[in-house]
Amino acid sequence: MEKIEYLVKEKDSGERIDKLAATLNKDWSRSQIQQWIKDGHLTVNGKNVKANYKCNQNDRIVLEIPEPEPLDVIPEEMDLDIYYEDQDVIVVNKPKGMVVHPAPGHTSGTLVNGIMAHCRDLSGINGVLRPGIVHRIDKDTSGLLMVAKNDRAHEKLVQQLVDKTVTRKYFALVHGVIPHNHGTIDAPIGRDPMDRQSMTVIEKGKQAVTHFTVLERLDPYSYVECVLETGRTHQIRVHMKYIGHPLVGDPKYGPRNTISANGQVLHAGILGFNHPRTGEYKEFQAPLPDSFTKLLNELRQIH
Template structure:
């Protein structure tokens, strides 16, 4: 059982404990947290509390995360947005709000559940919970993912990620007006030593490089294109926060006073790779989702 200590920050004063803890974990649902509270897995300053407990700044919350129960991944029909498919690889456009693979708190409704209903042949390298999954994007990030349909394709696609030859372009709306048109963020990312459910810039982290280009300035926001050279967890979200321009709507790395968007405004719009069998370079583009374009149009009108 994993034990996590969390001290409530000044700006979190008065927030319900179930809501606060659900925001700490990447894949923790509020109902799951409420069950942990009922089961006595969560205490505040050494005392048991109820799910509606209002946190006070400097409260010490201790979370004992239960060992995950084995999951049986069931196929679910869900009308996936498939951009490309052949005998080796599949490219899918994941909607915002969908988790990529099952995890505690998200046993169903994930991309993997949908893939298993759509396609009977998926690589088994990542085990039963992540069949075919070569790389991931966050739940509230939309966009393109490549999926391997056999182990040979999986190994070759992963090698391209290691060799940094995969094209990955993201579109993000960030806080503040970035004055320069181009930039490169080269800062190592690792687990946050204080908030273990978050990532941070740290000397002990792994190399992480993001190139960005300003596409449009919509004061007090900026639309940027980010090109990943590496693929660390939460890389764009952490890097843009690092340079003082966190993503709009980001509940983990952004300001609390932000636009209401149900998560970060981030879209994996371009994906390119060499086909694992033929070696031919293939590139795919997915337009911005409706919520993203509607938000931009509203900002343009105000601007």
């Protein structure tokens, strides 16, 4: 275990301990420091402190850097559909049916298994089972995801999600003909108290905002574009159900009498963000998967 010692200088007096410690090594992120503080690896004058501790001149900081956790996720060679990659970030188009990261009882065949075989240097902020994962999409949702290669890129991308500056446009087929062309759903989402495996619109939930545009009416369905302002679990699926237009094929939130589509017909088609190193805005677009296009064409032929 590596030990780092530092004596606080006069110019650093009054600085938060997590902010100061993060300047001691450019490879350490502030969130990594905060985790080390929480785990008791950093002390000030021999005592544990909180991340918001204000440093005083001549404080003696000791940081014992823990050994990396053994990674239990096995890299698996996959034919990944990578749209962009550099030293900081990967943008990948996830196919329908693929789980993003391992979970108990489901440790192989995930996007993370494939990403790890492609690239070993990933952000460790989300732990050993979700290296590099900045945001997720459901197993049966296809589309674009950004993956961080280092902790600093991860933090900056997550902050953009918090600041609502990431462009995320989804395309979906929903039940019913929506009469108006545009709409905004602003309804809080939280765990369903009657079913802990599901989410629902609930007063004590977290703020959730979805903007939608009707692209095409294919009675008795509507083809829509949904733009996420927030990113709650199952947000589009829950919100569209809430307004009476659940997603076609959705086994959890949709009606029993629906088109068999092996899960919800939902595609994360457009992803845009400011590059974490250069600040340059980058936007990527992935076409609808073949199964989605085929379904739309079949419905158009009926009309």
